[in-house]
Amino acid sequence: MSLDKAFERVTRIFNPADVQVSKCASIIKPKVVATMIKKSKHPVLITGGKLLEDERLVDFVVKLHEKTGMDVIATGGSSRPLIERGVEPVATVFTLHYVTQYLTDPNWKGFDGKGNYDLAVFIGFTAPYYLSRMLSALKHFSRVNTISICEYYQPHAKFSFPNLNEDLYYEALNMILEV
Amino acid sequence: MVMDLRDGFIVLDEMRNVTIRIGKVIEEDEWEPMGPTPKPHILDLRYWDQKLLERYEPFYAPMQDFCNLCTMGPCELSHNKEGACGIDLKTQKARLVVLACLIGASSHTAHARHLVHYLVEKFGRDHPIDLGNNVNIEAPNVRLVFGIRPKTIGDLETVLDYVEQELVRVLHTLHTGQEESYLDYESKALHVGMLDHVAMEVADIAQVAAFNYPKGDPDAPLVETGFGVLDLNKPVILIIGHNVLPARNIVDYLEEHGLENEVEVAGLCCTAIDTTRYDPKAKIVGTLSFELRAIRSGIPDVVVTDEQCIRADTLRECSKMGIPVIATSEAASRGLPDRTHENPDVIVEDLVSGRAKGVLIRDPDKVGEIAVRVAIEVRKRKGRKEPFMSEEELKAEVQKCTGCARCVFSCPHNLRIDVAMQHAKKKGDFSKFREIEPTCIACGRCEQVCPKGIRIVDVIMKSSLDQLKSKTGKSRAGRGPIQDVEIRKVGQPIVMGTIPGVIAAIGCPNYPRAREELGQIVEEFLKRRYIVVTSGCHAMDLGMYTDEEGKSLYEKYPGSFDAGGLVNVGSCVANSHISGAVIKIAAIFAQRPLRGNYAEIADYILNRIGAVGLAWGAYSQKAASIATGFNRLGVPAVVGPHSTKYRRAYIGKYWKKEKWWVYDIKSKKKIPVEPAPDALLVCAETKEEAIVQLARLCIRPADTYLGRQIKLTHYIELSQKYLGCLPDDWHLYVRTEADLPVKMRDQLLKILEDEHGWKIDWKNKKILEGPIRQYDAGFNPTLVEHVYEKYTGEKIIR
Ligand code: SF4
Ligand code: SF4
Numbered sequence: 021m022s023l024d025k026a027f028e029r030v031t032r033i034f035n036p037a038d039v040q041v042s043k044c045a046s047i048i049k050p051k052v053v054a055t056m057i058k059k060s061k062h063p064v065l066i067t068g069g070k071l072l073e074d075e076r077l078v079d080f081v082v083k084l085h086e087k088t089g090m091d092v093i094a095t096g097g098s099s100r101p102l103i104e105r106g107v108e109p110v111a112t113v114f115t116l117h118y119v120t121q122y123l124t125d126p127n128w129k130g131f132d133g134k135g136n137y138d139l140a141v142f143i144g145f146t147a148p149y150y151l152s153r154m155l156s157a158l159k160h161f162s163r164v165n166t167i168s169i170c171e172y173y174q175p176h177a178k179f180s181f182p183n184l185n186e187d188l189y190y191e192a193l194n195m196i197l198e199v
Numbered sequence: 200m201v202m203d204l205r206d207g208f209i210v211l212d213e214m215r216n217v218t219i220r221i222g223k224v225i226e227e228d229e230w231e232p233m234g235p236t237p238k239p240h241i242l243d244l245r246y247w248d249q250k251l252l253e254r255y256e257p258f259y260a261p262m263q264d265f266c267n268l269c270t271m272g273p274c275e276l277s278h279n280k281e282g283a284c285g286i287d288l289k290t291q292k293a294r295l296v297v298l299a300c301l302i303g304a305s306s307h308t309a310h311a312r313h314l315v316h317y318l319v320e321k322f323g324r325d326h327p328i329d330l331g332n333n334v335n336i337e338a339p340n341v342r343l344v345f346g347i348r349p350k351t352i353g354d355l356e357t358v359l360d361y362v363e364q365e366l367v368r369v370l371h372t373l374h375t376g377q378e379e380s381y382l383d384y385e386s387k388a389l390h391v392g393m394l395d396h397v398a399m400e401v402a403d404i405a406q407v408a409a410f411n412y413p414k415g416d417p418d419a420p421l422v423e424t425g426f427g428v429l430d431l432n433k434p435v436i437l438i439i440g441h442n443v444l445p446a447r448n449i450v451d452y453l454e455e456h457g458l459e460n461e462v463e464v465a466g467l468c469c470t471a472i473d474t475t476r477y478d479p480k481a482k483i484v485g486t487l488s489f490e491l492r493a494i495r496s497g498i499p500d501v502v503v504t505d506e507q508c509i510r511a512d513t514l515r516e517c518s519k520m521g522i523p524v525i526a527t528s529e530a531a532s533r534g535l536p537d538r539t540h541e542n543p544d545v546i547v548e549d550l551v552s553g554r555a556k557g558v559l560i561r562d563p564d565k566v567g568e569i570a571v572r573v574a575i576e577v578r579k580r581k582g583r584k585e586p587f588m589s590e591e592e593l594k595a596e597v598q599k600c601t602g603c604a605r606c607v608f609s610c611p612h613n614l615r616i617d618v619a620m621q622h623a624k625k626k627g628d629f630s631k632f633r634e635i636e637p638t639c640i641a642c643g644r645c646e647q648v649c650p651k652g653i654r655i656v657d658v659i660m661k662s663s664l665d666q667l668k669s670k671t672g673k674s675r676a677g678r679g680p681i682q683d684v685e686i687r688k689v690g691q692p693i694v695m696g697t698i699p700g701v702i703a704a705i706g707c708p709n710y711p712r713a714r715e716e717l718g719q720i721v722e723e724f725l726k727r728r729y730i731v732v733t734s735g736c737h738a739m740d741l742g743m744y745t746d747e748e749g750k751s752l753y754e755k756y757p758g759s760f761d762a763g764g765l766v767n768v769g770s771c772v773a774n775s776h777i778s779g780a781v782i783k784i785a786a787i788f789a790q791r792p793l794r795g796n797y798a799e800i801a802d803y804i805l806n807r808i809g810a811v812g813l814a815w816g817a818y819s820q821k822a823a824s825i826a827t828g829f830n831r832l833g834v835p836a837v838v839g840p841h842s843t844k845y846r847r848a849y850i851g852k853y854w855k856k857e858k859w860w861v862y863d864i865k866s867k868k869k870i871p872v873e874p875a876p877d878a879l880l881v882c883a884e885t886k887e888e889a890i891v892q893l894a895r896l897c898i899r900p901a902d903t904y905l906g907r908q909i910k911l912t913h914y915i916e917l918s919q920k921y922l923g924c925l926p927d928d929w930h931l932y933v934r935t936e937a938d939l940p941v942k943m944r945d946q947l948l949k950i951l952e953d954e955h956g957w958k959i960d961w962k963n964k965k966i967l968e969g970p971i972r973q974y975d976a977g978f979n980p981t982l983v984e985h986v987y988e989k990y991t992g993e994k995i996i997r
């Protein structure tokens with residue numbers, strides 16, 4: 021299947037029972053991800069523990085960080101491979117659970133002191149169900165825009181990649197970098 | 200006239216038709232003055248909860264954004280909208296959390312009631328609670344909450360009366376049209392959690408006292424653990440659940456009939472642990488996630504179920520395998536006919552012949568004979584089949600797979616069964632199933648959706664049979680309470696911080712990844728000489744985590760409650776000994792009065808005792824209430840990612856400076872403190888992250904500089920090892936240069952100066968300016984006004 025087709029197809033939820041009545045995430049294409057990052061005033065990239073076992077994800081995050089200058093909040097231990105590759109995350113010890121709690125507080129100044137973030141991009145979480153819960157919290161209790169560029173469709177994000185097989189997934193990530 | 204009151208009734212002759220009933224009278228000597236909150240009702244400790252909730256703000260991650268609890272609904276509550284009754288999404292989620300905690304606490308309470316009722320009938324109300332010479336504070340939770348020192352089994356009935364009343368009162372608050380603040384529901388959840396620890400304590404001390412389990416023995420026997428430990432030449436009785444009574448009767452029957460070496464008694468879940476506390480010859484097959492593994496293997500000749508965490512398809516699954524089932528609990532009677540009062544000969548014959556798939560036997564004392572005779576007969580008549588399926592069947596099953604991936608989307612771990620199937624189908628290589636097996640919880644969800652009807656669980660297990668069989672090791676039988684003498688020894692180093700922390704690895708096996716990760720986390724802390732306590736499914740899985748020589752952690756680390764010790768307290772209800780141990784530290788080391796004095800003790804624990812729970816695979820409602828009970832007591836917990844589905848966490852915000860303060864009894868001032876611990880319940884995604892969080896959450900405001908130095912050393916080392924850098928917040932915990940790890944002192948002082956703008960006197964290597972507060976050796980923190988007033992003699996103007 022081509023990447024274009026994959027983005028047009030109806031996608032499944034990683035767990036068919038993880039349903040809510042509010043709107044499900046809109047599928048977002050790689051190009052639009054890049055544009056949204058560019059247009060956002062205070063974006064942040066939040067990485068998860070899958071980076072510990074997937075060198076290609078680390079590669080992607082390093083390049084995206086270099087290209088966009090976007091701050092990285094590393095969770096799940098993902099800081100280690102990133103630091104080894106020269107990325108300095110703005111936070112390393114706070115788990116995604118902490119970070120989500122902070123994001124839901126409009127008075128939070130962010131890890132850089134510049135105020136709460138307007139866009140949070142999520143990548144590399146080992147457990148889709150965990151990210152799903154955090155995205156649900158952000159959907160209901162915050163104004164932060166959320167994009168999931170993980171391999172499974174995340175229904176409670178504002179925007180999400182669809183489910184993608186391995187090859188298409190890395191192709192999609194590359195396309196973000198190409199824009 | 201002084202009347203000696205006893206249970207029963209008196210009739211006054213002159214007043215015809217008047218009977219005065221005297222309820223239970225507990226003779227209490229004045230062992231300690233009564234504190235402010237004996238037998239607290241729902242609102243009595245709300246002031247303490249409000250202190251906690253102010254700091255540790257509830258965080259909600261809704262599973263659903265709708266409610267359908269009453270007929271005005273269903274109501275769409277997304278984005279915190281209100282339902283037809285006026286409740287908003289957050290409050291509705293808090294309400295559900297209370298419900299989960301109630302289910303959990305009720306399970307332990309009903310279990311406790313059953314045990315106590317049984318023991319009163321068997322041994323009488325006056326049967327003493329004797330937990331051995333080294334355990335004088337026999338029931339720290341009961342003393343703290345209820346305000347008595349229980350001396351006999353009969354005393355425990357009164358405690359349960361109170362717990363049951365409170366649980367009903369909280370359940371009442373969940374009706375539509377009650378609370379409108381999520382904080383009030385959270386206070387109720389905390390209340391229920393506290394009650395849960397009382398109920399668990401009642402259950403466990405009752406069984407320890409009556410059944411002569413190990414009484415705080417650090418050298419409790421080692422018991423065989425794992426799927427591969429069963430002697431398949433013998434008939435096998437598999438007991439599943441949490442209530443030891445039927446299992447005990449089986450063990451007794453075998454002994455009375457000289458059959459103890461002829462039949463294998465094996466347990467799953469907490470019944471396994473409690474059976475081995477009763478009889479260390481019994482064996483532990485594994486946790487909840489081994490239920491389907493064990494049944495589908497066809498190894499058991501009879502399955503006996505009691506209560507809690509038993510699959511709701513046990514009878515169906517066993518019937519498919521031709522395994523008769525004996526249900527024994529009112530909580531899980533499995534649609535089976537009640538044959539408690541029938542002739543055992545008839546029941547045995549019906550079960551062995553297959554005329555009856557199962558029976559309900561409500562009297563635990565009648566289970567032993569039936570279970571043993573059925574196991575022996577079934578074994579004689581049926582012999583042994585190949586576990587799971589034959590090699591031919593295995594090959595035929597994988598051929599059916601179309602690679603549709605429906606199984607993947609139904610699997611709670613999204614395991615790539617499709618890939619494993621295709622790999623086996625095309626290449627004849629089954630290794631991918633062996634990679635999946637340690638993470639598979641054998642829930643069977645994949646099979647429910649497979650359009651080809653493939654027996655996926657059996658395929659995974661058959662492909663991994665050698666791996667499964669090699670999962671053997673030794674657990675230490677649950678030792679029950681921590682001895683008072685042990686507390687006397689470690690109380691001071693724990694409070695000072697020189698024993699860097701107590702890690703309590705407890706809860707269920709719904710791990711995010713392979714089971715082994717739990718062992719890896721725990722071993723990191725044992726090597727660093729933290730105290731590790733464990734219970735329930737975590738305790739069993741640690742018994743299966745072995746080194747190259749086949750030695751489990753229990754064989755490598757002592758069972759004492761001391762630095763570098765690994766202490767298995769027992770089953771779920773034995774978790775009360777862990778809360779009990781931290782309570783006892785306050786009582787024995789600090790001489791704080793326990794009786795009806797909850798807030799003072801919880802406040803003491805929160806500020807001083809670096810104990811942290813690790814529930815890496817928590818799944819149950821019981822785990823929810825246990826954790827919430829620990830939280831009210833001031834003990835934080837790190838949980839695995841599945842636990843975010845409990846919907847609620849308690850996470851503070853270190854950057855909200857106004858939230859981190861205490862009253863200092865010594866300086867008589869309200870002063871800012873470091874945010875330690877900064878969460879009461881928080882999830883970690885990976886084992887690396889969990890390890891760092893555990894070390895981090897052991898830090899307490901009252902650490903001495905030596906203790907803080909040791910805690911910071913571990914925290915920083917672990918962060919460097921697993922996160923690749925210094926932790927972001929280490930500087931928040933520095934009060935004086937003496938807090939800094941010795942080897943890194945210069946380097947860290949430089950960072951404090953350069954990156955955080957602190958003033959350093961380099962000549963004397965002293966911090967001049969920067970920390971949240973100055974270090975003071977006499978620092979005596981509290982959050983509670985009445986505690987401050989009690990120890991300073993001064994009133995706080997509120
Ligand atoms: S309880 Fe309230 S929110 Fe729930 S269905 Fe009824 S009216 Fe709606
Ligand atoms: S049985 Fe195992 S593979 Fe199947 S859905 Fe459950 S966890 Fe996944």
Ligand code: SF4
Pocket residue numbers: 599600601602603604605606607616617620648649650651652653655
């Ligand atoms: S659902 Fe069944 S057929 Fe489809 S991939 Fe899974 S095992 Fe194969």
